Amino acid sequence: MATTRLRCVANCLDQITPLILTYNEEANISRTLAGLGWARRIVVVDSFSTDATLELLAQYPQVELVQRAFDSFAEQCNFGLQLIRTPWCLSLDADHLITPAFQAELAELVAAAPAEVTAVLTPFRYCVQGKPLRGTLLPPRFNLIRPDGGHYLNDGHAHRFLPSSRTLAMHQPILHDDRKPLSRWLSSQQRYLQQEIHKLLTTPHHKLSRGDRLRKRHVIAPFAVLALCLLWHRGLLDGWRGWFYAFQRMYVETLLSLMLWEARRGG
Known part of the structure; x- marks a missing residue:
């Protein structure tokens, strides 16, 4: 029974490709990738990093690196969505951490999501030096999305995904843990x-x-x-x-x- 359940979880996660934007993220990227060991392919769109980011990315065989000059977060993400070949994309920043609990809920949601669902809202918990705070001002975002289920728009200095159809929401949070100085x-x-x-x-x-x-x-x-x-x-x-x-x-x-x-x- 346990073996069958693990196989089902793995099959569900195979439907997801993480997408990560990077620029000089040597302080964060290894911890982010460590939580994505389940991913068969990880698409990284890098804005020509000048630190050790590229060397760290090269240590992960499932990473597919594409470099593109940065114009805006929305355009970088929309470009990255064109490279996704699975039904779902997990769009992440280079300082986002995926917990085992989030991974488990992710698999369950993908297994049960109706075909008309194009995006899933995920909450966040902010970390200071690796420890999650009790609360945060970070709003939920559409991080789990169908590549053809909408597009990104710029929103001030940030960006947001505009879904084309029905959405759902997760309970488990993504951890935001930026260790840059x-x-x-x-x-x-x-x-x-x-x-x-x-x-x-x-x-x-x-x-x-x-x-x-x-x-x-x-x-x-x-x-x-x-x-x-x-x-x-x-x-x-x-x-x-x-x-x-x-x-x-x-x-x-x-x-x-x-x-x-x-x-x-x-x-």
Whole structure:
């Protein structure tokens, strides 16, 4: 009985090809790939990494590496979807970790999903130095998708999948565990926040999410984020990691408020 069940799980997982975007991810990629040992083929779209990322990828025989100059996250993902030959694609960032519990639910879902389902929403848990926090501001995303079941759109500095038909949702989370140094994270924020500001200033107010509407209020957002992280998401119970995450998110919102003020006044 146990052997039959394992064979069924393996057959279901064979219907899935992970897709990963990389650029200088030597701090993360090995841990991400370690959780994908079940995958027969892993498609990696790399934006011409200059660190040890390519050497680390070469250690995994199931990785198929394609390099493409980066233009946007959405276009990189849409390009990658064209390389998928299985019924399902598991779209991941290079700092996403798949747990055994997520893997098991993944197999069950693929086995039972109706043909009209084109995307599956997955929750996230944020990690600080490898330990998951009790709560996170990361919203769920469509990570398990049918390659022909929709397309990616840019959304501020990030991207999102627009499904063409029915969707489902998973219970087990993907872990977001970025181990790159804080200095690199800080250097990325100005570019990301410029894209977020453009989104806030050009999107009609009624089309913005509740969170983005709050961000346009300037003064409220940084303190609201701090309270959400520490109280609503119980970051106080996570010790220094909870404070680290809360201060990190408050810093981003404070910087966005300053840049938004400047942009609105012709700076």
